[in-house]
Amino acid sequence: MTEIKKTPLHSLHKQLKAKMVNFGGWDMPVQYESVLAEHKYVREHCGIFDVSHMGEIIVEGKDALAYLQGITVNDVSRLELGHGQYSALPTEDAGFIDDLIIYRVGAERYFLCVNASNIEKDFEWLKKHKGEHTVTITNESPMWSQLAVQGPESEEALKAILSPSDQARVADLPYTNITEASFQGKKGFIARTGYTGEKGYEIYIPNAIASSVFAELLEKSNAKPIGLGARDTLRLEACYLLYGNDMDETVSPIEAGIAWAVRFEKGDFLGKAKMEAQKAGTLPARKMVAFKLSEEGIARHGMDVYVGDRKVGVVTSGSVLPTVEGAGGMALIEKDAAALGDDLSIDVRGKRKLAKVVKRPLYSAKVK
Secondary structure (H helix, E strand, O other): OOOOEOOOOHHHHHHOOOEEEEEOOEEEEEEOOOHHHHHHHHHHOOEEEEOOOOEEEEEEOOOHHHHHHHHOOOOHHHOOOOOEEEEEEEOOOOOEEEEEEEEEEEOOEEEEEEOHHHHHHHHHHHHHOOOOOOOEEEEOHHHEEEEEEEOOOHHHHHHOOOOHHHHHHHHOOOOOOEEEEEEOOEEEEEEOOOOOOOOEEEEEEEHHHHHHHHHHHHHHOOOEEOOHHHHHHHHHHOOOOOEOOOEOOOOOOOOOOOHHHOOHHHOOOOOHHHHHHHHHOOOOOEEEEEEEEOOOOOOOOOOEEEEOOEEEEEEEEEEEOOOOOOEEEEEEEEOOOOOOOOEEEEEEOOEEEEEEEEOOOOOOOOOO
């Protein structure tokens, strides 16, 4: 039996009386107070999430740019020093190995933030496709803890533990950019990113100071600890994808609704031809839609979606939607099955529940 993993903040979560659950092999806090209360607090104030289970991989060397261009969908050449971009690692058949954020942290050095469940898979995939490129690929995940500071008051919360010079850098940090900073005398990074649909930051710090930095944020700011339960409802309202639910190796970036991050003009990359055909409509494809239920019920991952009596797809993510009220989620359906405003029905535990296709995102993100 595989031993469940723990982040460096595990003891602190216990002290804070968090409810712990097994999340992809990690013992993680699902909630402290309640999912609904924590969701609301992030939307209105500021919350801190332990996301230290996420992965960090370094790609560096004289061929780092050319190498990344061939195995990711976005255009890495557009990244200036200190900039980041959302992207995906595609398969040769245009599926997702993972989605990720790529930061340029040196002239020939890139910092990749990948999903916790895919760390080893991504690392092996990156090494497998190294080819003749002169690059070094290092899995630094065991070295780093990651805290997400999210909400409209996140800037004030983060500044409370920073030096004046680092406070100034945070104030001027554009969306998706990254900067070095000092935390309790140790070097770390602050990225202007998040997974909640609110203004926020993700900080990367050495494991040894993770608990003390988390505690310092709670002590010196109005922030509260938030569990992964609220993280999921927050990201779903913002229609952010969750690997393993919304996409995997059988779903393409075009189908998942992130065509904006696929830069065909940059040159060749894995899965390009199939994605071009899907976008052009010359190859059968599906599409990701947002929906809201028109009657009481909660649609969950894997439930069948119908137009009339014809099955057209499945729910990929579903939950209550605390901010926009009601319940809804995202579904992967046949490309021409339904358009914005059309009706669907979802098989919720043997009963058809009416739903309507609505605009993505379900909640208007305020990330910038």
